[in-house]
Amino acid sequence: MGAGHAHRLYRHGHSPVHGLPPHTKLAAVFTFVVVVVSTPREAMWAFGLYAVLLGVVARYARVPVGFLLKRLLIEVPFVAFAVLMPFVAEGGRVDVLGLSLSVNGLWGAWNVLAKGTLGVAASVLLASTTELRELLLGLQRLKLPPLLVQIASFMIRYGDVITDEMRRMRIARESRGFEARGVRHWGVLAKSAGALFIRSYERGERVHLAMVSRGYTGTMPVIDEVTATRAQWSYAFALPFAALVVCLLGWFL
């Protein structure tokens, strides 16, 4: 395995955005998304401005546009629903290229598409400038329930271990001549999944034992304190603050 230890979503760099404390970035992205979602859908120009704002952040973070667009593809399955809306929604109709579309549906689709894309783009920017481990520290700092943070961190730590176990089980199955070819073989796959669950459960017990042996009493000890200065907070909140101005203009213009 050697090098390349960071997660695929992360893009290593030393930009000002990379350097911000994780909890300020998390809070800023969350606020940005809330502001975007509360913008009236009729203010189309506002969404354009939001996109420009994100573009500026991406530039500061030195995240190339191509990288960002590629990561945005994850949104595709979720917007399939938005594409259907103009066809199925009720209300007044309008003819576009010979198709009769619902006006309400079109607005609805635009709403979902624009807000969804901006939200995903902001999250992609966050993920590509913040390491997973840092994100966890940030969540911890923002006082997310510690149990949730612990579950997330164990998921990251043991994801590979369990995938590897799954791979070994598959190789063992195939080495004995098994090939999943149809419904009749689902039983075998289901049993493998069950076995994997039990193995993971038992590993969980062993890990817990190892933790208790080193003094674990239910809360994770604080190893890295993340702190932010006032300047860092205001720097991180430049994005949601600018967005808020746009949003208010959207409501009052």
Added chain:
Amino acid sequence: MTPSLEVAGLAFAYPDGHQALFGVDFGIGRGERVALLGPNGAGKTTLVLHLNGILSGGAGTVTVAGLPVNRRNMAEIRRKVGIVFQDPDDQLFMPTVREDVAFGPAAAGLRGPELEERVDRALAQVGMGAFKDRPPHHLSFGQRRRVAVATVLAMEPEILVLDEPSSNLDPASRRELADILRSLDVTVLMVTHDLPYALELCPRSLILSDGVIAADGPTADLLADDALMRAHRLELPFGFDPRSVTMGA
């Protein structure tokens, strides 16, 4: 001088009625390296889990550096008894090596530069200082085993308990780990099936069989006693003769 570990009359039955230990007695002096040998199912793991109070409730007592293992002393006991489990993937549960090594001391309340220094020292002892910021799952098995030892050393334990330390290691990693263990100035109890490894590292051995200590003596003498070995399902690897091994210092 108080011994590092004293076990007296320890008996234990699991809730399902299976009795694993039937009155175990032994003591380990400070700085000793002792191997605990025994066939599968002899109760070795059950015994180990008693040493830091994870299992309790049977008869008998366990005393670590003069401190009895009980609910009131539990935090102190877990700091004093460092257990290295067999599968390093169970032992290393934090996102990076550094955080994993820091876990124990941080749980004991250490913070800041003091914590950092403890981590660096423990990693240096096992020669893994350069891997501080790596995630554990990207290390080789031998490296992971060494980090697992460091996670426990960082707690500055009174006694280091190793469960099958040589399992799954290639000969080079096995030798490296032996060098590390020999270089440590700490009491060691090593649970193992690997008899040559026990002979190499531990001047004294205990044989646990059917829930009791069946023998206690110099490792070389025990391994050379064919009748004793056979009686407790212990077998030397093919071609290995403990009488022909000359031990260094």
